Amino acid sequence: MTEFSLELNEDQLQIQKWVHDFAENVMRPEAHEWDEREETPWPIIKEAAKIGLYSFDFVANCFLDPTGLLMALVNEEMSWGDAGIALAIFGSTLAVAGIYANGTPEQQGEWIPQCFGTPDDVKLAAFGVSEPDAGSDVSSLKSRAVYDEAKDEWVLNGTKTWITNGGIANTHVVVVSVDPELGSRGHASFIVPEGTPGISQGQKFKKMGIRASHTAEVVLDDCRVPGRCLLGGKEKLDERLARAREGKRTSTQAAMATFEGSRPFVGAQAVGIARAAYEYALEYAKERKQFKRAIVENQAIAFKLADMKTHIDAARLLCWRAAWMARTGKKFESGEGSQSKLFAGETAVWVTEQAIQILGGYGYVREYPVERWHRDAKIYTIFEGTSEIQRLVIARAISGVHVK
Numbered sequence: 284m285t286e287f288s289l290e291l292n293e294d295q296l297q298i299q300k301w302v303h304d305f306a307e308n309v310m311r312p313e314a315h316e317w318d319e320r321e322e323t324p325w326p327i328i329k330e331a332a333k334i335g336l337y338s339f340d341f342v343a344n345c346f347l348d349p350t351g352l353l354m355a356l357v358n359e360e361m362s363w364g365d366a367g368i369a370l371a372i373f374g375s376t377l378a379v380a381g382i383y384a385n386g387t388p389e390q391q392g393e394w395i396p397q398c399f400g401t402p403d404d405v406k407l408a409a410f411g412v413s414e415p416d417a418g419s420d421v422s423s424l425k426s427r428a429v430y431d432e433a434k435d436e437w438v439l440n441g442t443k444t445w446i447t448n449g450g451i452a453n454t455h456v457v458v459v460s461v462d463p464e465l466g467s468r469g470h471a472s473f474i475v476p477e478g479t480p481g482i483s484q485g486q487k488f489k490k491m492g493i494r495a496s497h498t499a500e501v502v503l504d505d506c507r508v509p510g511r512c513l514l515g516g517k518e519k520l521d522e523r524l525a526r527a528r529e530g531k532r533t534s535t536q537a538a539m540a541t542f543e544g545s546r547p548f549v550g551a552q553a554v555g556i557a558r559a560a561y562e563y564a565l566e567y568a569k570e571r572k573q574f575k576r577a578i579v580e581n582q583a584i585a586f587k588l589a590d591m592k593t594h595i596d597a598a599r600l601l602c603w604r605a606a607w608m609a610r611t612g613k614k615f616e617s618g619e620g621s622q623s624k625l626f627a628g629e630t631a632v633w634v635t636e637q638a639i640q641i642l643g644g645y646g647y648v649r650e651y652p653v654e655r656w657h658r659d660a661k662i663y664t665i666f667e668g669t670s671e672i673q674r675l676v677i678a679r680a681i682s683g684v685h686v687k
């Protein structure tokens with residue numbers, strides 16, 4: 284019988300420490316600068332690639348951890364270092380998840396390593412679903428793929444928006460409609476390889492937080508990709524479309540399959556930001572004196588810290604549970620992936636706000652990192668499914684009712 288344990292094993296502890304050291308020594312000292320510059324931190328991405336942290340092997344190793352926890356541990360430490368830089372480094376993994384969820388084994392073998400490149404030739408990848416009129420409602424995608432049988436090519440048209448690494452990525456994975464009448468059941472995922480004509484970057488967004496991560500529109504204008512770039516292959520797509528047209532159940536929809544598996548890791552990123560703010564606020568509260576005593580001696584402050592710590596630990600446990608369930612093949616019965624992302628995202632926003640309060644005026648100015656952590660935290664209630672959408676997923680799962 285397997286004993287229940289929440290203790291991390293030696294491998295996990297070692298990798299957690301290795302990533303923590305990188306976060307502390309390389310990311311943290313640079314965080315303020317890249318937030319101000321609002322540019323992709325190439326030197327840090329290259330450094331991560333040099334030591335093997337940004338690499339196909341490392342990410343594959345994390346996903347292969349039999350407990351499922353390693354990727355969550357890595358994400359927490361990276362975001363503890365800096366969430367914007369962490370996303371600049373690991374933004375490619377969303378595309379990797381898209382290829383992994385929808386591609387054939389041959390496609391996975393061909394394209395996933397290309398999302399990372401090599402330490403001497405670092406590559407980035409992007410995953411594009413969202414569109415100007417299709418955010419939470421991914422079923423209403425307007426971008427289209429039309430098959431040109433004579434050339435065995437797909438012709439992609441449309442505009443993707445809010446895309447992490449959009450336009451600067453070497454490999455783009457895009458989810459577009461091949462049959463608009465079928466809604467999300469008519470979606471398919473395509474690889475747009477490096478150098479393909481017809482794909483370009485639209486506007487780059489200036490953001491509230493995670494400003495070291497590049498977010499931009501991606502425009503597809505008669506962008507032609509070879510037939511082999513359809514993830515899963517044409518035969519499988521045709522079968523799926525035929526079933527959908529007959530009104531039969533189809534396998535998991537392309538975009539949803541990607542998001543579901545990555546939610547506990549996104550949640551773990553939020554936990555990392557919350558922990559950074561909590562640790563900073565705790566130290567500050569012990570140092571800062573008002574009325575001739577440390578402010579932590581006041582229950583008003585100490586209880587805040589107690590609640591912050593409790594929320595962070597609860598959020599982490601939800602992320603670990605969902606990551607473990609996903610890895611060990613346990614079915615999410617109650618939207619456990621969504622629970623983890625919902626609670627962790629909201630915890631990060633709340634904890635970072637409490638941290639600002641504990642620092643008072645010092646929490647509100649850019650010389651201190653706490654306001655940045657609050658700005659960074661907010662994205663976690665918005666991307667990869669807003670908090671409202673996570674609640675919808677959970678509510679539908681627990682009630683069996685198609686709650687709107």
Ligand SMILES: Cc1cc2nc3c(=O)[nH]c(=O)nc-3n(C[C@H](O)[C@H](O)[C@H](O)COP(=O)(O)OP(=O)(O)OC[C@H]3O[C@@H](n4cnc5c(N)ncnc54)[C@H](O)[C@@H]3O)c2cc1C
Binds near residue numbers: 420662665666675
């Ligand atoms: C920095 C950043 C990076 C991103 N990276 C990517 C990326 O790499 N790839 C990608 O594809 N997308 C990406 N996104 C897009 C992101 O996933 C969307 O912004 C998100 O899904 C919400 O869509 P929306 O912004 O259109 O908001 P909307 O869907 O318009 O939602 C607006 C509000 O209405 C609420 N709402 C909508 N429908 C319902 C409902 N049925 N019930 C209750 N409330 C509802 C929402 O919760 C929200 O509060 C990114 C976004 C940002 C800001």
